[in-house]
Amino acid sequence: MLRSRCFATVALAVFLTASSAMRLTADDKPADRRAKVGDDPNISSQWIYDDIPTAIAQAKRDNKPLLVVFR
């Protein structure tokens, strides 16, 4: 019981940290935005930054379609 409470507390702390880390503001410089997005597991687990070969390899491995955005 104590163990699961500890786990829940740690998970909540990680979630809150990630949430606040990924809050983007208009004043963020591009590097800050990259860092914040990269720190957010909800985003970084789904998006690959500027590495098309890795994305292609993962798409092939997982047999998933690819979304490639140029900006």
Added chain:
Amino acid sequence: MCVRAVQMRGVDTSIFQFDFDLTFCAFFLSPDLTIYGRYGSRKDATDTQFNIEAFKTAMSRALDIHKGFPANKAALAPKTGKAYEWKLPETMPSLEQMFRNPNFPKGCIHCHHVWRGVRRSMLMEKKPLPANLLYTYPMPDAIGMTVDPASGIKVSAVAAGTPAAKAGVLPGDTLEVINGQPIVSIADVQWILQNSPDAASLKIEVTRGAERKTLTATLAGEWRKAADFTWRTSCGDLRLGMLMIAMSDDERKTAGIKAGGLKVKNVYKNGAATNAGFQNGDLVIGVNGQPMQATEAEFLAYVRQKLTLGAKLKLTIVRGGKRQDIQVDVP
């Protein structure tokens, strides 16, 4: 699997061909890099082309195509273009040359640099530029149909007398397939137009209410050339080292002409025009002894389709009320 690309170094342009003067461009692909569709791109149409609902529609249609893959692979093949002579931007001779210049920043290859790479590498081989490398990625309006940006696939207006009107396209029609290629967004229509010859037949499949209709549009003549390409960042490289704009009526009076004429708005630092002696405010009234009747786009098309690098071009200008000829080497 989602990837955000922020520069073009190392990007395979035999797969990723799009309007490189972009704001935002998305590709939907199979794991084996068969292209399901494109979304977005050109930046002069930001207000009219980008819409989150249209993006959702494009994604939804792309996922439908994915469900039918690989049975539909043959129909999707034309969504991948003919490879450029150089696959990677950094191997394009003109970009190699550009990055050898010690004064040029050694950062990323921007998307618009790829147009420079493709065009200038051809010019360096004394090849004239084909029309579709000047008037790139025509909007559907070029053939007379406006597509509602909020849907990305629904025709909102059809101009009378145009190929779309003659084909029987009606406002309210939803675009489904053109020349066998399933349409997910306006960018897919642009892709087909980009790769259509000047004289071509387009088989347009639409849904109209509950009905599915197949219409045929006939393209002929200079439908592609209605578009002005001088807004493009990549156009800077097509110029003679100066930006020119249409003259005002007062400027025509000053220059002593009744029609046409171009005014030098901005002479680029260290460019061919600077070397030739052009100044901001010069009024260009003639080219090689003929009156200057062209728009800047028409003039640049003439330069890049009829002249080769290093060719001598004589422009007649009026400066301070006096006429003079200036010769410029085509850069």
